[in-house]
Amino acid sequence: MSETLVDTVEIARLSTADGDFETRLDALLAWEGVSDAEIQRRVHDILAGVRARGDSALIEYSNRFDRLAVSSMAELTLGAERLEEAFVGLPEEQRDALSKAAERIRSYHDRQKPESWAFTEADGTVLGQQVTALDRAGIYVPGGKAAYPSSVLMNAIPAHVAGVREIVMVVPTPDGVLNELVLAAAHLAGVNHVFTIGGAQAVAALAYGTETVPRVDKIVGPGNIYVATAKRAVFGQVGIDMIAGPSEILVVSDGGTDPDWLAMDLFSQAEHDEDAQALLVSWDASHLNAVEASIERLLPTLEREQIVRQSLSRRGALIHCRNREEAIRLINRIAPEHLELSMADPEALLPEVRHAGAIFMGRYTAEALGDYCAGPNHVLPTSGTARFSSPLGVYDFQKRSSIINCSREGASKLGRVASILARKR
């Protein structure tokens, strides 16, 4: 990645009318998260170390990678009281904002709870499905600058709503730095205890268990390439959530939204990091010009100006299409993490949206609201994986068991069918 400062944004302009449109769009969307052989080897060693030596390996790796000097797991453990203390100690304004966000997230996720069901057939046979929660969930929270309290809420609250008995959080503390807001969020979200460990060693501890860290059934939460590589390696041993790529937004505008607002929406995505992707689609060419002018004008006012310039230049685009139908085709082709329908009648378009992580509708729904506190989860499928996956939800912390209870008569009827199929298998 270039470290030079970028002074002009050269945000790509594409048009569906161009002969090379498909090729250029492919290139723009291309993303493959790869962990090279060296990272694989290191992660493998760390996993094997924790599996074989448990706590002592955890202490050793944490001292080495997070520059700590601890000698026992007690120094890497925070109980429920410590989390409550962090919450109580917050300035009132922050405590209220965090509580309000937690309440909205909880209330939205409450509606995702599926019910067990069963039905009885004429011959008395009962069939159904029983929904149960995971026993233990592990929440990975990145440390340092990447530690977001909202991320704790978004990962832990669905687990708590699902009825998970024990929620274990891990968060590394590089150089011993603890984030009080993150601990306060853990308290609000129902986290039972926190281990201040991170990296592949934390994933290994959660997947295999150690003398101190309980083995969990599923590990969720974002992390760097070591964490992602470790999660992929332990998949099967435990459940994992999707491995996230860079964040992206696709805004579709009918031309009626203030170009400055749209520029700000694109910025709020682009400022995540240099790989973030912000795309705007419209069938109004002059509107695209106006948004481009807004971008140029507003960029110098941004705190994270350089990051925004880099991500817009490298991965952003303003795309002109012929009409609404083409815009819909683009949405479903791209399957964006965040989709913003900035238009007068977003409801009309909604039934045709087949693939998107979260859909922000109308002129007032800036994507940033969804990141923090609207209620829906901000852990969303990236890089086109909305084709086959969902936002993180209560369903990620529950599973189902089939129920079959045959009556004597039902068993005899089914037995006849089964024996014919069994003979010819």
Added chain:
Amino acid sequence: MSETLVDTVEIARLSTADGDFETRLDALLAWEGVSDAEIQRRVHDILAGVRARGDSALIEYSNRFDRLAVSSMAELTLGAERLEEAFVGLPEEQRDALSKAAERIRSYHDRQKPESWAFTEADGTVLGQQVTALDRAGIYVPGGKAAYPSSVLMNAIPAHVAGVREIVMVVPTPDGVLNELVLAAAHLAGVNHVFTIGGAQAVAALAYGTETVPRVDKIVGPGNIYVATAKRAVFGQVGIDMIAGPSEILVVSDGGTDPDWLAMDLFSQAEHDEDAQALLVSWDASHLNAVEASIERLLPTLEREQIVRQSLSRRGALIHCRNREEAIRLINRIAPEHLELSMADPEALLPEVRHAGAIFMGRYTAEALGDYCAGPNHVLPTSGTARFSSPLGVYDFQKRSSIINCSREGASKLGRVASILARKR
């Protein structure tokens, strides 16, 4: 694996009262599906070959691995008409049994369909979740002896019920052998077309697409170690189902079920293959003796006697526990793929079962019924993964999009909360 014939079954006897019980149980349950570096390398080469050269690589690999001599993809493609022909051409008894099974499976899965939902807050803000189907699903069906028509029904019907637009099936035809019952099942299950390809090359074709094979959004279905390794490698590019280990059953008996029936239930699991696991738990020691005697007596009557002897000796066990409470602890510790509650009052125990793929209740519900036609899916989480995963279902072929539509008032209220949280992230 030893090829010597086994003449006596030495099925392990365990008791929770033994000092080494936990250690022995751990050893019994231990299973790790590993693909060695050589398999990894071969699979990687095949994936890269199909990705780079598409159809021509598919033809080349299929000729080599399945001993074919085809020169075009047309020879590896079967359309909807060919599937219907296979169905129409079946003997009536088979056609009826297959239709009956398909109808029961469809009717059960119809009840799994989740609904989209939304609600409006006091300030006019709308939040909700929209459920949509995958565009394309790929069903992998093993060829040769392992081709089960019921497996086609179990994998494809949930996709069809979910509303998947295009269901693509792949099934290798080693030495050109086609299984008409498998094609007939594909017709009944709503498969759109079949490619007679298999192995890692079929997984690659479904994940990346070729000139002829459409890229799918998710690949499901069982396969050998090459297929499993390829599925793990393309995970992220497409969705995959769980990677299955050997099949297992845990029977819990209150002592009142005919020991011969229980022996047959254990056999029906053990006969799958030499790695299959059949466990019986009871608090009635004399009952366990009776079942052991039934096993010895009935074994010589079995068609697959040698396989059953091997799997019972290697991985089977009769486990004595003190009481119902201990049985429940064992169930949740083992998290079995198949759980049989062979007892007078299975309903009383059901709420305490937290982890199991499918639960067969009462004295008449032999697990084999569930394998073919009871209705619930026979694709179930193995090797303890019922701790965090579910039977294959309609939900595996659908995903959700969050819906957020803020009113002007709602956006302003949420904006205040978001800005406080954003400042301190």
